[in-house]
Amino acid sequence: MLQKLMRIGAAAATLVLIAGASAGADTIKVGIIGPLSGPFALGGKNFKAGVEAYVAVHGDTVAGNKVEFVYRDLDGPDPGKAKSVAQDLIIKEKVQYLGGVYLTPSAFAIAPMLEEANVPLVIFNAATSSITQKSPLIVRTSFTLWQTAVPLAKQVAKDGVKKLIITVTDYGPGNDAEAAFRKTFEAAGGKVVETIKMPLSAADFSPFLQRVKDSDAEAVFAFLPSGASTVGFAKAYVESGLKEKGIKLLATGDVTEESGLQAVGDAAIGIRTTYHYSLVHDSALNRDFVAAATKAIGNADELSFPAVAAYDGVHVIYKMIEATAGKQDAKTAVQSVSGLAWESPRGPVKIDPVTRSLTQTIYLREVAKENGRLVNKEIASYPDQPDWGLVK
């Protein structure tokens, strides 16, 4: 009997010790949700590289608190799984902040639980404009399709293109890109002769480009999700003879995204795109970022745009920890960074207090070869572009 009591006593004492230890430590946990496996694994790898690069440069201690990152895999557009992964991080891991989220449906699924959990969410990628309207606790450090497509449409109209054909992949972001480009281009006096919506599953793009060839358009605007389809499309564009014929391909930067660009090959040289970030952006800050992120990801060919959004996302989370002195207060944390401006590796950025997305410089780039590698060389810039999807 006595022995049994002693054993229970010992167990209880151990429990108290464990509980005491975890309550006393000043560790702030940050949950990062991203595709670490599956078809979007490159995005998740870049999230991780961006986070690790920021920690490598700025350390893991903020206002006396140690910051610990907890990663969770969310491999595809699965709202149910997104919700359970976020719940697991909030309840079991007791994270104070959430970051990451690659695809729009996941962001929509997580948004409703943020206020009750008292946890802010910093979006590293998902680019649909309306995401930040789903919860006052969402901040975004990536970009939106409206933001990158609108300056391109203005530039194309200014360059004197009158008739244009639009080819987009037939899904949410493709429709966003089409609407943004069409509205802006037509407002500037241009005419869209046709819109081709290509199925997500398309493998051979030559029939679509044959259609472009048979139209009387002077240029073609394209949006496709980066990966196998952008490589196939860019190749088919060159092989269809459109490039020789002088019909320009204009696109958002997704089409010449760096990790896929090398696979397109020299055929891509000359393609013009608009985007918020190029790996060869000319600044000391960017060179340091690329060096740190390349070291973190391990293979220079895999580094791409989500890494910079993750890097800036951690910057925002650090600022929120500073403002709340490490206490869990999501509302104050988000308020403290609303309007925050800083110098990112991509250039000057600012969190728009209304949209809670970034107001940033969008660059016009042209694919060129530098030191044997294909790069997006910046040739013009459009400063202070808001999220045109929400700011009218």
Place this chain on the structure above:
Amino acid sequence: MDTIIGIGLDALAYGMLLFIISIGLSVMMGLMRVINLAHGAFAMVGGYIASYAIRQLGLPYVVAVPTAVAATVVVALPLEFLLFRRIYGGAEPLKQVLMTIGIAFAVIGIVNAVFGPTIKPIPLPGPLHGIVDIASHTMAVHRLVLIVAGLVIAAGLWLAVEKSNFGVRLRAAVDNPDMAAALGIRTDRLYLVTFGIAVALAAFGGIAGAELMPIEPTYALRYMVTFLVVVSVGGAGSTTGALVASLIIGLVDTAGRYLFPSYGMFFTYAAVILIVELAPNGLARRSA
């Protein structure tokens, strides 16, 4: 006119690629009665090895392609006598599906870990790189190569199956495996050789078609449905059936995309439903 020729040539190239990859799947389904959902994975592995051989080892294209095809067969053959051999015969479809899709998932995971998730290009040599004008239609040379390669493979397979001693035994085993074995045909050896040929053709298709179907980890399952459609339309085990089915699907798909781009795969599937309705066993099924 230019447009019609253009669509025709693009359709032919795409159809031939489907044929090169799907024929191995068709033969395995006809002969060994196994639904090999890992077939796309073999095509992908061929592409990865070719890309590695050219970009990392610096081998010339003409050496790298046969090396990669041979290497894929060497990697796949142990799977035949360790795993595939146990599921031949079509008695337990669920077992076949679970095992082969399991292999496909494992291959996806392995290439993701070894080569990473980015697209791996297979650089073409100079002569294949350019574009040519045929009847005022601009066409990439590598697409013409696909057409020629498809024709050569179709002719070669037809000769092998219809005219050679190997073909006689193969046809016998397809028609009645038990009787063939009773007559002294070494069916296990026949299956091993056929498996090797099927893998080799898949690997070659994966390499030659990398410009149309880029090599990345999800390749293994991304195009699998299309390959299976070719087999079901053509009829398992038939070279001619697979060739005709590939060309029909290539043509309907390409023309449909050109004429009605926003309908997606609608016309392709409509054609498939129609054909399968009219000929439930495929266009040319060998075994009764």
